[in-house]
Amino acid sequence: MSLAPRAVLVHRVSEYEELLARHGTHGQAAFFLASRGRTVDGVRDRHLRAQRALAEVAAAVPARWRQARVERADLDRFLFGPEDVVVVVGQDGLVANAAKYLDGQPVIGIDTDPGRNPGVLVRYRAADAARLLPAAVAGRAAFDALTMVEAVTDDAQRLVALNEIYLGSPGHRTARYRLSPTDDPAGRADDRGEAQASSGVLVGTGTGATGWLRSLWQQHGSSLPLPGAAEARLIWYVREAWPSPATGTSLVEGELAPGERLRLTVESDRLVAFGDGMESDALELTWGQSVRLGIAASSLRLLC
Known part of the structure; x- marks a missing residue:
């Protein structure tokens, strides 16, 4: 019996998470940016949008499918399988980061911050995932073969x-x-x-x-x-x-x-x-x- 498809959600650590890792707390990060004439609000808002998009895509994965997540820094240690559907949730550059580790698997790019990203490779929104995932394995979707x-x-x-x-x-x-x-x-x-x-x-x-x-x-x-x-x-x-x-x-x-x-x-x-x-x-x-x-x-x- 063939394996059910696996949706692999590729994401990356946000700027906000990097700030928390460096400064320890939201308050310390806010103080650090404020001392340089900046605010943490925009960084946090982008982080929250990305988290909501990731959660929405995860919820859209069909119930019978398997699911995995991989962070950008771990791509070189993650084993992609031939039955995977790769869903990149983030920026255009994240698609490129993942591409070198793939071998013909279908890729769906989900833009977490429309208007801020060019959207050349992340062409869809999180709300599209529910219809795109089944189409990607059922032969109902068209793909670009990028050199x-x-x-x-x-x-x-x-x-x-x-x-x-x-x-x-x-x-x-x-x-x-x-x-x-x-x-x-x-x-x-x-x-x-x-x-x-x-x-x-x-x-x-x-x-x-x-x-x-x-x-x-x-x-x-x-x-x-x-x-x-x-x-x-x-x-x-x-x-x-x-x-x-x-x-x-x-x-x-x-x-x-x-x-x-x-x-x-x-x-x-x-x-x-x-x-x-x-x-x-x-x-x-x-x-x-x-x-x-x-x-x-x-x-x-x-x-x-």
């Missing part, structure tokens, strides 16, 4: 992200590496690569084109067209490449189509690669190690 980016190291470590993958120094030091933008899927190096010293490399998707990737696109004054969220195309940028007798600046942006890979070979003691701002779940890269980046085989199934 994802992956990084694969030469020792077979793999990282997947919905918005972007950043490669660079874990601190504020210069990242040194060799970049080859026309590496083929078999991993053979390209002789036209360039040694670089920079603030790192960003490889992003169409979903990421509303955030960090767009910022770099604007800073570069780039003529590359930004990809759409479901378009099988990536864009990459080098941040603040530094010219020197040993390093160049001719390869600072480009596109990656299906099957194409960007190859980066580390020439620093330590670089990291992380996706969608999740620095706590990064790949560690050491001198001489290489990593290839391109379009991931998997995509995010987000309810339209």
Whole structure:
């Protein structure tokens, strides 16, 4: 007998909860903010709205279904199953945080603060959950297949992200590496690569084109067209490449189509690669190690 679907509610600690964890009580948190000309009321109100939305979604889960909750900080330790329906209750960025741990499960984005969030990925309200959950498993719902980016190291470590993958120094030091933008899927190096010293490399998707990737696109004054969220195309940028007798600046942006890979070979003691701002779940890269980046085989199934 097949398992009943499981609704996995993904949420994150609120700003108000973080304030209480730091200051101990509501009164202490209010005093701290008041001493800086701010009020705790708005922070608490957003927290209460998020809690109400989470409770409403939990109550909407069909009675025969199983249910689980996972906080953002625990995503890398949570085991998602093939029968799961993932309900992200929060901000757009929380969908991206969860995406890298999924493998084709349907995702529903619930906006806890309409008007404050862009609502690109969290497209629904808590009141919609009762009709959306059954539809997600009964074939009555349409999904967008959002393109994802992956990084694969030469020792077979793999990282997947919905918005972007950043490669660079874990601190504020210069990242040194060799970049080859026309590496083929078999991993053979390209002789036209360039040694670089920079603030790192960003490889992003169409979903990421509303955030960090767009910022770099604007800073570069780039003529590359930004990809759409479901378009099988990536864009990459080098941040603040530094010219020197040993390093160049001719390869600072480009596109990656299906099957194409960007190859980066580390020439620093330590670089990291992380996706969608999740620095706590990064790949560690050491001198001489290489990593290839391109379009991931998997995509995010987000309810339209």
